[in-house]
Amino acid sequence: MNSAVDPLPPVLANPNPVLTRRELRKNGVRVLDGGDQGDAVVACGLVGQVRMDGIHVNFGRRMQVDDLEMEVALDAQVCIKIFLEGFVEASLNGVPMPMPQRTAQGRWQSSAIIVSHENGARLRRRARKGQYLDKMVIGMSREWLQRFSETSESPDTFQALLGGDPGFWQWQPNRKVEFLARQMFDIAARKPPFSAVLLESHTLAIVYEALTAAFGSNPDAVMPPTNLTAAEQQRIYALVQYIDRHSAQELAVTEMANELGASQATLQRLVRKAHHCSLNEFIRNRWLTEARQALLFSNRSISDIAYEAGYVHLSNFTTAFRKHFGYPPSSLRRQTGQAEG
Structure with missing residues (x-):
C-alpha cells in the first residue's frame, strides 16, 4: 500500500x-x-x-x-x-x-x-x-x-x-x-x-x-473502528472536526448536536462507545491536547492558552493539565526555554 x-x-x-x-x-x-x-x-x-x-x-x-x-x-x-x-x-x-x-x-x-x-x-x-x-x-x-x-x-x-x-x-x-x-x-x-x-x-x-x-x-x-460501524465512525469524525473549528468559549453542545443532526444522548452514547468517557470529557481532553501543542509551538502566554481551552482560572487549567498529562503546563515552557508572559 x-x-x-x-x-x-x-x-x-x-x-x-x-x-x-x-x-x-x-x-x-x-x-x-x-x-x-x-x-x-x-x-x-x-x-x-x-x-x-x-x-x-x-x-x-x-x-x-x-x-x-x-x-x-x-x-x-x-x-x-x-x-x-x-x-x-x-x-x-x-x-x-x-x-x-x-x-x-x-x-x-x-x-x-x-x-x-x-x-x-x-x-x-x-x-x-x-x-x-x-x-x-x-x-x-x-x-x-x-x-x-x-x-x-x-x-x-x-x-x-x-x-x-x-x-x-x-x-x-x-x-x-x-x-x-x-x-x-x-x-x-x-x-x-x-x-x-x-x-x-x-x-x-x-x-x-x-x-x-x-x-x-x-x-x-485513538479511534478504533473495530467496535464502530462506518456510519458511527463518520459521525465521530464530524464531531471532532466541529470541536476543532470552535474554541472552548464558542462551543455550545446543543448547537453542535443540531449541526451534526444527532441528539445529545446519541453523541454521548457514541463517544462512550468509542472512547470510554463522557462527551464533556472528550471535548475537554481535545482542548487540553490543543493547549499542549500551543505551549510547545507558540509564544502565547499560558494564561491565554488556558482561556482558549475553556479555563477562566489558571489554577484550574494547571490542575486539569497535570491530571491529564502527568506534569504541569509550565514544564513544557521550561523545556522550550519560553517564559510565562
Whole structure:
C-alpha cells in the first residue's frame, strides 16, 4: 500500500510521471466513473520516495487533470498518512479520510492519520479536474515497529496495533512535522549532496512525532473502528472536526448536536462507545491536547492558552493539565526555554 489517496507506485523513470486509466487498471485499480477507458491522462505530478529496511515513504503533489472515481484493494499494512494541503474525497472501508482545512487566515491546516488494516481493505477515491493533494505516506512493517515496544511504557493500544488489530488513529501534525514534510519535497526536488541521509533522518523524526501524538501523550486520539460501524465512525469524525473549528468559549453542545443532526444522548452514547468517557470529557481532553501543542509551538502566554481551552482560572487549567498529562503546563515552557508572559 502506497497511499490512502493514491495507491500507485511512482514512475521513477519520469520526473513528471503521468497516470492513465489503462495504467490504473494494470495496477489492480477498479475505475468506477466510466469515461475514456484508453490512455486518457487522469493525474500527474512530482513524487519522491525513501526506502529503508522495514519502512518506505512516498510523497508528492498529484494534480487531477480529469475526473476520476476509483476503488482498489490494499495489502495489510501499518502506515502514517499526512495530508498537507488540497482536497480529494477518499475513504477506507467506508471511513472518510480527514482532509486539510483552510484557517480563517487562508492558511492550510494539515491533517494526518495512522492506519492499521487487514489484507483486502477497500480504498475509494473521487477527485475532480483541477483538484490536488500534497501528501506523504510512510509505510512500516510490524517487525520494524516491534523494536519500539520493548519497554513497559508502551501503551496497550500500540501493542494491539503490533498484534495486527485494525485501527484508525487521527492526529494533528504540529509545526515541526509540517516543516519536515515540506522540506522533504524541497530536498527531493533539489537533490543536494547526501540528500538520502536528510530524507531518512526526516522520515524517522516524523515517525517519532506521529507515534508520540497517537500513542504517547494523546491516547484520546485513538479511534478504533473495530467496535464502530462506518456510519458511527463518520459521525465521530464530524464531531471532532466541529470541536476543532470552535474554541472552548464558542462551543455550545446543543448547537453542535443540531449541526451534526444527532441528539445529545446519541453523541454521548457514541463517544462512550468509542472512547470510554463522557462527551464533556472528550471535548475537554481535545482542548487540553490543543493547549499542549500551543505551549510547545507558540509564544502565547499560558494564561491565554488556558482561556482558549475553556479555563477562566489558571489554577484550574494547571490542575486539569497535570491530571491529564502527568506534569504541569509550565514544564513544557521550561523545556522550550519560553517564559510565562
